[in-house]
Amino acid sequence: MTAPKKHVYRTNFTLITAFLVLITVTLVIAIFVSYKLTAKYVENEFTSKKIEVQEQTIKPYNDFFQIKIPEITSYNGFLDSASAANYASTVFKSYPFVRKVLFYDIQIGKPVSQVVADQGIFVKAVYRYKPKHGKVFGQKDMSVANDDDFKQMALKLHNFINVADTTRLPSQDEIFRTFYNVNPDKISYLNIPRREDIKIYRAVLKNRKSQNFGKQNMLTFSLDPHFLKVNNTHPELYQDVTIQPVVYDPLDVEKEKIITEVALPGAFSNFKLYFSSERSHLNREIDKRYLPIGAVLFLIYFFLVLISYLIYRNLNVNLKIFKLQYDFINNFTHEFKTPVSVIKIAGSNLRGDGELSERQRKHYGKILDEEADKLNELMNKLLSFTQLENRSIRIKREEIDIQHFVKGYIDTFKIKYPDFNLKYIMDNVSTFYSDPVLLGSVFQNLMENAYKYSHPGKKELLISIKQDKRNIVFSFADKGIGMDKSEQGDVFKKFYRIENQYNQNGSVGLGLAFCKELMNFMNGSITVNSRPNEGSTFIVTLPLES
Template sequence: MAYNQLKYRKNFGLLIAFVVLVTILFVVAMLAARSMIANFIETEFNNRKVEVFDQSVKPFQEFFNDKIPEISYYQGYLDSVKAASYVNDVIRKNAFVESVLFYDITVTNSDSIEAGIKYNHLLVYPKSVISFQLDEQNRLVATRKESTETRAYTDDFNSMVLKFVGFLDRVTDSTRMSDSEIYKVFYTLSAGKVSYMNIPRIADLLAYKRLMSSQDNPVVWYDQDMFLFLINPSKIQIKNVAPNLYEKIEILPIVSGNVTDQRFYFQTELSLPGALSDYKLQYTSSESFLNKEINRRFLPVSFGISVIYFILIFIAYLIYRNITINSKLFQLQYDFINNLTHEFKTPVSVIKIAGNNIQSSEKLSTEEQRMYGKILDQEADKLNSLMNKLLSFAQIENKSIKPNKEEVNVEEFCAPIFDAVKLKYPDLNFSYQIDVQNNMVVDTTLLLSVFQNLIDNAYKYSERQRKFLNIDVQQNKKNFVIRFKDQGIGISKKEFNSIFKKFYRVKNQFNQQGSIGLGLAFCKEIVDFMGGEIKVDSVLNQGTTFTLVLPLGPKKN
C-alpha cells in the first residue's frame, strides 16, 4: 500500500480521452467544412448565372439601346448606299444579326398611290425594300425585294405603321416623348425580330397629323426609314465568367427537350429577353466537375483544420513526454534518496557504534584509541567526500563557481594519483602510459575528481578475476586524449546516451546498493566545465573505454 502511494501518478486515461475527443472533432470539422463548401458551391451555381447572363447579353443590349437609335440621326433621308454602310457596320460587329431589311418609307396625302396603309387622308407606304446579309465569302450583299417577296414581313411593317398613326392622334404642340413612349411607338419586338422606325421631329409629327385630319392640304411627300433586324440568338457569344462553376453553357430554344439526369448533373437556366425570348441560357455542370471545385476550395480549409489538429496532437505528445520524463525523474530521485540515505547511514552507523563503544568502555587501551580514532576519521572523510561531491556538482551545474585553472606537468599530476591506485586497490592489474610534450592548463582539483570516479568505476564494475585498468595519456595537435580502459562488465550501446544523466544507474549485479547515479554525470559536468569532452565505447562482458579530450596548454619552454 505504501509503495503504491509513493508511485508517480500517470493519468494517461485523461490524455487518451483528450486525443480521442480532438480526433472526433477533427473528423466532424472536416465533414462539416466540406458539406458547407458543397452547399455554398450549389448556392453560388444558382446565383452567379445572372453574371454570365449580363455579360453574354451585353453586346445585344448595346446594339439595341445604342446602335439602333442612330437611324434617327438621318431623319428619314437614308438612301440605299448610306443604309448599306450602316448595316455593314451593324452586321459585322454583331454576329447575332443575320440579315436586315431596309424600308424606304414615304408619308403623303396623295390619292394616287394604292399600296401601303391609309388612315383618313394619310398614306404610309414603302417605296422600296432592300435586304442586306453576308454571303459565304463574308461580303455584304444587298437585294431589292419585290412586294411579293416581302409578304412574310408585311405584318411587321403594318404593326409599326398602325402604332405610328395611332400615336399621331395624341400629338400636340406640347408633346414631349419619353423613353417609354419612344419604345412603345417606334420599336416592335417579336421572336427573332427587332423593328425600328426613325423618330421624326415634333414639327414633322404635327404636319403628319394635319395631313391625316384634313383633305384640303396640298399634296406633300415626307421620307421615313424603317429597319427590320432578323436576330439569331444562338449566335450570341457566351461569356462564362465563372468557368469553375459552369462546365457547359448553351443557348437553347425554350421548348428544347434536353433532359438531364439530376443525380449526375446540376442544371439551371435563364430566359433571354425581348427579341431573344424564344431562347434560354442553360447552365450545366457534372457532379465530378463541381467536386473538383469543392475539393479546390476545401483544400486550404482542410489544411488549416489539419494544422490545428496536429498542433493539439503535438501538445498531447508534449504532455505525454512530460509525464513520462517526470515519472522517470521521480523514480530516479526516489532511488537517489534511498541510495544517498544508505551512503550516509553506513558511516553514521559506524560512527555511532564507535562512539557507543568509547562511551561504554571504562578504560581504553592505546591501541583501541588509535583503532576508534582511525574508524571515526575514515567515516568522517567518507561523509565529507560525499557532501563535497554533491556540493561541487550543484555549483558546477549552476555555474556558480569558475574553474581555477593552473598549468601543471602531466606526469607530476598523474604520479600521486597512480601511486594511490596501487595502494588502494592492490588486487587491480593497473598500467599506464604517458606520451605528451605540453603542460596541461586545468583545474587540478576537478580533474582529480574525474580521475578518481573513472578509476573507482573501473574497479567496482569488474569481476574479481578481471580487475584490469590501463590509463593512456596522449597528445595530438589540438588536445590531450586520456583513455581509461578496463575489462569489466561493459555497458549496452542503448545506454550510452543515458549514463551521463543525473540519477541514472545502469542496472546490474554490481549496482544494487551504494550508487546514487551522480558519478558519470559529475564527470561530464566537470569536463564540459573545463571546455573538454567525454566519450564512451563499450562491449558487454568485454570492457569499457572512457575517453577524455581536453584542450592543450601552452608549450614547454
C-alpha cells in the first residue's frame, strides 16, 4: 500500500505546482501589460488634457469678450469720459490682462470743429485709460483719432448702415463681422445701434447737411497675455505651464523632459501655452494610478493561490479519509477475525472425537456465547451508526429516573469489570425526558472508553449529574491516559483513532463518533477536556424536556 500512497501525493503536488506556476506566470505578464497600458494612458492624457488647461486659463478672456464688452451697447452710444472711465475701472479690476482702453466718442453725419472724419463718421474726442496704483488714469488723446482701428471700424459701420435689413435683428455673425475687430493683443468694439437708429443713420449719411446726427461709442482694448492667470487643472500631469510666443522653441530641451503646447485663441492667437514635465514626474503619476490595478491583480493572485491551497487540502483530506477507511477495514476485519477464529477453535474442539467433560463443554459454550456477543455488538454499532446518519431512527422520549438509570449501568460495569472504581453524584435533579436506549448507548461507550484507556490500578470514573438552566449535564471524569489538545477536536470524527498502546487492537474509531451523532440527533452536545496522563472529562448536555 505504500507505493500507491506516494503516487497519489506526488500527483497532487505536481498538479498544484503546475497550477501555481501557471498563475504566477500569468500574474507577471498581467503586471507587465497593465503597467505598459497605464503608462500609455497617462502619456495620452499628457497630450490631450492640455485643452482643459487652456479652457480654464482663457475662461476670464471669454467672459470679457462675450459678456463684459457687449455691456457697451447698453449705453446706446451716450458714453462720456466719466462713464467711460467708470467702465474702464471695472474692466481693469476684473480682467488684469487688459492694460489700456481707448474710448472714441463718435458722431455720425453732422461734422463739428476739430474732429476727424471717415465715411461721414466723425471722431469727436478720444480718451486713453490706464490702471495705475489700483485707480484709473485717463486723459484725452486725439493723436490716435485717425488710426487704423478707427478707420476699419468706421468703414464696417458705414457699410452696415447702408445694407442692413432693419426689419430684423442682426445675426451673431453680422454682429461679430461688423462691430468687433479682433487683432493680436487688441480688440475694438462699436456699440450695436437699434434698428430705429440705423434708419436715422442711413438718412443722415445720405443728407449730411441735415441737422440730425447720431452718436456711437467705440472702445479699443489693448491686451497683454502675460497677465493671464494660468490655471493648471492637471498638476499631476504638468509640472510647469507658461505663456510663450507662438514662435518660442527652445533649442536645448533636456532629454528627461517631455513637452507639449497649445495655441491661445482670439486676441492672444500670437501666444501659446507651453507645457513641460520631468519624466520622473509622469512616472510617479503612472505608479500612483497603477497601484490599485496592481493591488487588484495581487488580490486575484492570492485568491487563486487560496483556491489552490483549498484544493490541495481537500485532496489531503480525501487521502486521510481513504487512510481512515483503510484502517477501519483492517481493524474491522481484525475485530471479526479474532472472534471468528476463537469460535472456530471452540467449535473444532466440540466436534472432536475425544470426549469432553461437563466443565469443558461449559467453558467452550461460554467462549462461543461471549464471542458471539462481541460480533453482535460490533454489527449493532455499525448498523446503528448508519441508521443515525440516515436519520432512520426515531427518538422515543420517556421519563427517566436518573438515579435508577445511572446506578443500573454502574452495577452492570462493576460485574463486568470488578477492578473498575465507579462513582456518581447528583445535584438537585431527579428525572428528565429522553430516549433511554440511545442515552444508554452513550453511557456504555463512554464508560467502556474510561475503562479501556486507563492505566491498570487507575481505572476510575466519576459520573456527575446536574441541572444547568433548561439542560441536564452529565460529566464522565476518568483518571486515564488523556490526550493532547490537538487531538481533542478529532476524536469525534468517524474512523479516527489515537495512536497509543491501548489502541493497537480492538478499536475501529466509531465509539465517540457514534456518541457525537447521537447527541446531534437528540438535540444535545458532547465535548471533552483532557490532559495527557491526567485523565479526560466528557461532558454530555441534553435538554430537560422535549
